[in-house]
Amino acid sequence: MGIRTAHAERVQQDPFKLGVASGDPLPDGIVLWTRLVADPYDAPSMGTTPVQVEWEIAADPRFRQVVRRAVAVADPALAHSVHVDVRGLAPARDYWYRFRTGGHLSPVGRTRTAPSPRSRPGAIRLGVVNCQDWQNGYWPAYTALAEEDLDAVLHLGDYIYEWDPNSTYPDRLHTTPATPGLNQLVSLADYRARHAQYKTDPALQAAHAAFPWIVTWDDHDVENNYADLLDENDDVGARRQDPATFALQRAAAYQAYYEHLPLRQRLDPGSPDYRIYRRFDFGDLVRLNVLDTRQYRTDQPGGFPRDFGPPAAGTQNTAGTLTGDVQERWLRRGLADSRALWNVITQQVMMSQIRFPNFLDPTRPLPPIANLDQWDGYDPARRRLLQFLRDARVANPIVLAGDIHSSWFSDLRIERDDLNSAPVAVEFTATSVSSDFPIEFDAPLKAFNPVFNRHVRYYDGSLRGYLRLNIDREQWITDARTVASIAVRQSPVITSASWAVAAGKPGLQPA
Ligand SMILES: [Fe+2]
Structure with a gap:
């Protein structure tokens, strides 16, 4: 293959400590991922030589019916990560995969291809996760997620957090960034070590090994x-x-993100950009438009502390964009030419117009303020998108969001207080897997929302977990699946809320 590769014998110890993953499901293809490590916290410890890795994918968990088998190269320029874009698979089918090098066999992963584009699937089930601050607790949500029966998992971002070591859990302390005095990640080595640390978690590994993931990033994946x-x-x-x-710094963060996740789009090491926005179809039932609202956005308006400020700063932000023009046009095309029954905008920050009590000035909670890092800071762009959804008669638009570490299920209208008009879309904002939502904000918001955010049909800031989406041809049901505690590795999961949208009739109803 034209490059010198290590003899298999030279891989001394189990190099599969970070597990396996699959992602970006197509009707005929899937991306298989692993990364070889010696010391997970020190990429150079794996050496400077490319390493050959055998991979195989089978129609059964015991690998009696292997359908593809070949050799990939783990490149030291990409931290010995392996991304295999397997094609020629059958649609809507379960497959099992594993890797082998130097006599070491990886764990087995299970994955599933997307339905054929011409098919009419009866149902699709998806998981939605985001925001997994390692230092804030454990991930029983991932243990529970791995036990679900899902076609794919969507990760909306904050796969890692960039800040310094500081945790109440002695075994959940972040890695130490290499630059003295700088209490955040900045170099490629910093980001690689942090990603590898997160990937050592057995619950996260189990969730990756159970389903294909479709990932996109948010701010903390960089800063x-x-x-x-x-x-x-x-x-x-x-x-x-x-x-x-x-x-x-951004190039280093993007590269480490790519190296640790099952993405199809190849990254050039050192490139400052990476196109992560992309589209997935599940037959004629679901179209996922997966956005990147960080790489191309204009700055949050006003320069307010923590980007919270008066809502007017957002309504006046006429030149503001969260997507950039190119991605916005791409999104419109993908919505306008869709044949799907459900059209999903999978992205990072809440699109609903939300007013918060002014926590920046405890003596004056009113007038309310807005989170200008969300679509509230980019109101003209939001209005443009919502008007497009209405005018182009996009079928059953659903917005998915995260970033705020709490659950918000809302009706989306062009004029948010015009409660008598039919909603244009529905938004489900997923709570975090483990990242913190200050508990002292929870009770005030539960009292505040029915007065100031009447389009919010469900809110909770007290619980961590994930969303389970049960999508069929009559209705969409979102279950908030939440765990009792993140202070322990194992914690029971329950459905703490369940809300439905009927096909052809936008608007939330209790399920
Ligand atoms: Fe987050």
Whole structure:
């Protein structure tokens, strides 16, 4: 194959400590992922030589009916990660896969291809996860998720957090960034070690091994509230960076993200950009438009502390965009030419117009403020999109969001307070897997929302977990699946809320 590769014997110890994963399901294809490590926290410990890795995919869990088998190369330039784009598979089928190198066999993963484009699937089940701060607790949500029966899992971002080591759990302390005095990740080695740390978690590995994942990123995968090449606006001292310097940090973050996740689109090492927005179809039942609302966005308006400020800053942000023009046109095309019954916009930040009590000034909770990092900071762009959904008669639009570490199920209208008009779409914002939502905000919001956010039909900030989407031809049901505690590795999961949307009749109803 034209490159020198290590003899298998040279892989001394089990290199599959980070598990296996699959993703980006197509009707005929799937991406298989693993990454070889010696010391997970030190990528160079795996050496500077490419390593040959055998992979195989079978129609049964005991690998009696292997349908494809070949050799891939784990490239040290990409931290010895392996991304295999397997094609020629049958649609809507379960497959099992594994890797082998140097006499070591990886764990077995199960995956599933998407239904044929010409098919009319009766039902699709998806999981939705986001925001998994390692330091804030454990991931019983992933143990529970791995036991579900799902066609795919959607990860909406904050797969890692970039901040410094500081945890109440001695075994959940973040890795230490290499730059002295800089309490966040910045270099490629920093981001690689952090991703590898997260990937050592057995619950996360189990969830990856159980289903194909469709992932996209949010801010903490690089840095809190970054916008294109502008870093966090509250940064001071060594953390404050000019765009050219931040571009290097972003490139490192994007590369480590790619190296640790089952993405099809190839990344060029060192490239400052990576196109992650893309589309998936599940027959004629579901179209997923997976967005990237960080890489191409304009800065949050106003430069307010923590990007919370008066709602007017967002309504006046006429030039603001969360998607950039190219992705916005791509999204419109994908919505307009869709044949799907359900058209999903899978993205990061809440699209619903939300007013928050002014927590920045405890003596004056009113007038309410807006989170200008969400679509509230980009109101004209949101209005444009909602009007398009209405005018183009997009079938059954559903918005998925995360980022805020709490559950918000809302009716989306062009004028949010016009409660007598039919909603244009419905939004399900998923709570976090483990990231913190300040509990002292929960009770005030539960009292505040029925008065100031009347289009929000369900809110909860007290529970961690994931969403389970049960989508069929008559209705869409979203179950909030939440665990009792993240202070322990194993915790029972329950359905704490269940809301439905009837096909052809936009608007939330209790399921
Ligand atoms: Fe988050």
